[in-house]
Structure formats: C-alpha cells, structure tokens
Amino acid sequence: MTSDQSTISVRGHVAGPAGTTRLFAAGSGDYGSHQAAFGPLPAMGRAPLIDELSRSGLDGRGGAGFTAWQKVASVPADGRRPVVVANGAEGEPLSKKDAALLHNAPHLVIDGLLIAGQSLDAKELHLYAGAEQLAPVIRAFKERGEARIRLHEAPDTFISGEATAVVSAISGGLPIPRDRTKRLTDSGLNGRPTLVHNVETLAHLALISRFGSAWFRSVGTGSAPGTRLITLSGNTAGARVYEIPTGLCLTEILVSTGVDPQAVRAALVGGYHGTWLTAEQLDAPFSREGLAPVGARTGAGIIMTLGSGSCGLAATADILGYLAGQSARQCGPCTNGLPNMASQFARLAYGDASGRLPQEISRLAALVTGRGSCAHPDGTARLALSALMAFASDVEAHLRGRCEALQ
C-alpha cells in the first residue's frame, strides 16, 4: 500500500457533474449520453475502492443502511471468488426510486456492478429486478454488448428484495428469506462470498470510482454526504422520485418539492417498515444521524405525507393489513402474530375500539420482534408502535368513539 491511496487509477476525461443532479445527469438512458456525461468505465483495485468508498461516506441505499465500504470490505479476500448482486427489487410499494434509476440511468448501475465485480475479482455478476425494470437493462446490455451480467426477475412481493431472499431467488429457489447463521459475505450464493448491493448504491459507486470521494462530498452534509434518491408521496398525490442533497431536513424537502408543510399532519418516513413523525418532528434532517433522535430511519429514501384531513390510524391499519399478508409464512410468530396485530389495529382505527387495544397491540409488537428469520416482523411492529406514539391523542379520541381527522 502506498500513502497515495486517494489517487484514482483511471480518471474519466469528463468532470463530475456539478450541482445535485448526478445520477440522472446524462439526461437520457442511452449509452451515448451516458458516456458523454460520465466518461469511460474506470478500473479500480479492491483496496483503493474500499478506501475511496470509506472516504466518501456513502451508505447503502437499499434500506438496511450499512455503509457501502464496510459491506465491500467484509467480502473475505481469501481467494474464493465472490458473487456480486445488484438488487433492484423494490418490494416496498412506496418506493419507486430503483425503477426510476433503472429506466433513466441503467448504464450507471451496470457500471457500478462491473466496477465492484472487477475490483473484487468476482466470479459471477447478477442483476435482480422486477420484470418492467429489466426491459431498460436489456436494452442497455445490447447497446454495450454486455454479456457477463445475468439477469433475474424479481416477483412483486414485499420481501422479495431482502438480501437472503435475493440470493435464494437467484439460486433457483423461492424468493423468500432464509434463516441466517452466517453473513452472506461469508457464505451466500452456492456457498460463495456474496455481496448484495442496492442498485442506487452501485450507481453512486460508479460515480465515486470516476470522480472521487471529494467530489461526492461536495454536496450534502459532513455526516450525510452526496445525493440520494427519494420517493415522495402523499395520500393525495402519486409517488414522485427526486434526487436531493443528503441531509436536507424534511420540511425543506417538502417545500422544495412543492408540498405545503402546513397541510401535512404527519409523515411516514422510511417506508412501510418505517416510522411516523408528527408535524413538529419534520425539521429533522433526512439522514441516518438526523433521523436517529426521532427514532426513524431513511429506509430506501421514502417519505409519505399524511394530509390534515386523513386518519393516521386508518392509514396504518391498512398498511399493517398489507404487511401481514406479505409474510412468507415460514416463521410461526410472524405468520400468526402479524395478522393478529393488524386486526387489533384495524379495530382501533375503524371504530370497534376498546380501552385495552393499545396495550394489546404493544404486547403483540413486542412478542413478534426479533422472532423471525428476517426483519419483517420487527419492521411491522415498529410501524404499529410508531403510529401509537405519533397519533397518541388520536388513539385517545378513537377510544372515545371519535376521530381527530374527521373533526
């Protein structure tokens, strides 16, 4: 190792895009626009890639929120050639950003996968995404004569994107989570070390490999550098995808995308496994560190606003009903506990309220937490508990047969 680790082995002949439109800077999904905007594919060794990612502060954009470099570094350099998987399966109904990325910048995702694969001397490269999202990727493969990456169709289920479910699906099994006793980076697809990165993470990796960590950090904040894709939706408007500087506070995001914060009663942050924040909590920065004090996470970059006239308990009950139906029905506490919790919540939301319901919902939430082979019960419990907290006064109102939203 030299002390000159920050030097990038190959620099593109173009400068990194200025401003905060980065992932979509090519303006169009074709290979010519991509090359004109970003220059040639760089080559990077394993150590310089890990180093550059670590300096960049890029965190995973799939939801779990590991830092990108730690995941790459946890692939053992023990001579076994690893497998790298680009995960574009967006089971989360509130997320549209991976689809937007694969449609508008497929070459950047392909670049990221190729760079990660080459720097780790991977044996196999895979890309896993829903059928509609594979179409632009297939077009992109044709344009560049790419034949090394294998494509896999992800089903449209909530848990199909969970990392062990991805590996199971790629190996020809069912797209449902497996029990984890080892890390995938130790033993994943066919026992090989397996790195599963979200497609957005790989797209950022492709840019960082070209333009460096200092460029990446030139927007965003110190603890939350760079840009990220978010999917913003509200119960009145459909989902829209934006690329924003990381670390903007939620109110700034709402204002800059034309949402009036005054009309927002609460926001579900992080998706269906996420956390409800009240209007007073929306000055929190949208980053891992910024959201931690209010008990929320960025998840896959999801913000759903709840309008003043809508009932947060009803919205939560509907989501819990959906999530209960998305259990892979492998684990007893999840299979039994989630439908039970959802139905108790529906009673609370839809007028069959008895004073014991909030306690019973909390008890069930605690009972399922930590007792599945994947995080589905934990995430579902988190949503239920956060609704009881964020809408505490409305819970009281419902127990008296009223609803704050309808008053």
Next chain:
Amino acid sequence: MTDRKVPRTTMHIDWTRCDGRGLCIELLPELLTRDDWGYPVGRGGSEILIPENLEYAAQDAVALCPTQALRLRK
C-alpha cells in the same frame, strides 16, 4: 474451552423450521416460555443466551427438536 473468558453459548432458533410444538420449552423452562401460538419465547429473540448450568439441557433440546430448528453456538 478457552480460558480467556467464559464462552457465551447461545441457542439459535431457525424460525423457518420451528413448528412450535414446544418440546424445547419443556426442556428449558428456565429460559423459554410459550407464546400465544405455542412457539418458544426467550430473551434474545432468535439467539437465546444459555447459562453454563443449562448447557446440557440445551444440548438435549437441540438433539430432540423434531424439526432440527435449534443450533448451539459459542
């Protein structure tokens, strides 16, 4: 056995295999209780910490679990 530290033995429950008839709960009543549906509940979720005096009982549970859902790890 190492003499550096008391090894922490944990019992991992593979929930995808467990069918919840509760044999392990009978063998380890100090550590496990039954949930509403008959599945084992213990502190630690899927990783139940096993104190030294219960290691033999835990080994029995692992050996006797009809679905091989349990595994001991140090």
